[in-house]
Amino acid sequence: MSFRTPLSTARGLGSAKHGVGHWISERVAAVALVPLVIWGVYSVILLARMDYYEAVEWIGSPVNATLMILTIAVSFMHMQSGLRVVIEDYVYSHLNKAACLLANLFVCGLAGALAIMSILKVALGGA
């Protein structure tokens, strides 16, 4: 027999039934990041010895721009979902947890969007 009242269920104790979706999408991003991150490391080595004008020309290649945007976009999705789990595990107070989760989402959303917009601007000849 269960001692849990309908009210406690309504208050959100127990599974939100969204865990599987988060679990799967985290792994889909992880699989995509295997080749993207290897390409990313290779690109960082190349970019490290380029000056500004060479870097602008490099990102002007559609292949480089596309792979860089994908790497950034999928990385930020993975960063958001990964740190979300860490916050959920270590931050106990409801208010702090909500604040940390929101900050994580907003930082990833803002930094990711700024980075992609910047790459597009340079790649499309705006710099």
Next chain:
Amino acid sequence: MLTSILHRVTGVGLYLGGLIAAAWAISLAAGPESYATFKALLGSPLGKFVMFGMTLSVFYHLANGVRHLVWDFGHGLDIKSANASAWTVFGFTLAATVAVWAIAAQIGAL
């Protein structure tokens, strides 16, 4: 145990790496002067130290992430396999990091 907490530690460290990548793109779009400042920061001793840590973290998190994906399919979960794959992950992390920095030094990227 150690591999599990290191996965989290390197993951949180790579969060900073993601923000550095975003800063790279933003400084490139901002023009030659901003980009020179960004490159000077990363090229400083502290910048190189951080990037060396990022290299270790990215290869550890990559290799251990693949290890987790294999586990998710139900393979390699016994203690003997898990210990062997842990050592493989450590070996790969060191070898790949040394290789990347050797290549970078060789082509004059440092």
